[in-house]
Amino acid sequence: MTDEDRGATEAVDSVLAALADPTRRRLLDLLAAQGEASATALADRLPVSRQAVVKHLAVLDAAGLVSGSRVGREVRYAVRPAALDATARWMAALAADWDRRLARIKRIAESTEGP
Numbered sequence: 001m002t003d004e005d006r007g008a009t010e011a012v013d014s015v016l017a018a019l020a021d022p023t024r025r026r027l028l029d030l031l032a033a034q035g036e037a038s039a040t041a042l043a044d045r046l047p048v049s050r051q052a053v054v055k056h057l058a059v060l061d062a063a064g065l066v067s068g069s070r071v072g073r074e075v076r077y078a079v080r081p082a083a084l085d086a087t088a089r090w091m092a093a094l095a096a097d098w099d100r101r102l103a104r105i106k107r108i109a110e111s112t113e114g115p
Helices: 003-019 022-034 039-043 050-062 081-112
Strands: 036-038 066-071 074-079
Touching: 003 022, 003 050, 003 081, 022 036, 022 039, 022 050, 022 066, 022 074, 036 039, 039 050, 039 074, 050 066
Parallel strands: none
Antiparallel strands: 036 074, 066 074
């Protein structure tokens, strides 16, 4: 495995780990709908504390799923779609590989079937 492949695999692993948590998925949904928001505004929409939201946003940021930018005294977060796009491409390639394997198995099975 090349360093580039290893980096891509680690990025997908990080995205999937971040998305495994329902609160983080909800945060992404809220940010996608709103465009951008502060941790305080996001916490108002969730049954968790602002501190918990900040921790979840840090995980999403580390995975490349969100970015924060300072606006005055607050940090406003927004979705960064590149990491999701890369993960979706990886999943599509994995699905295509399985489709090819299953088609080959089907061809073999059908060719060995007797009348």
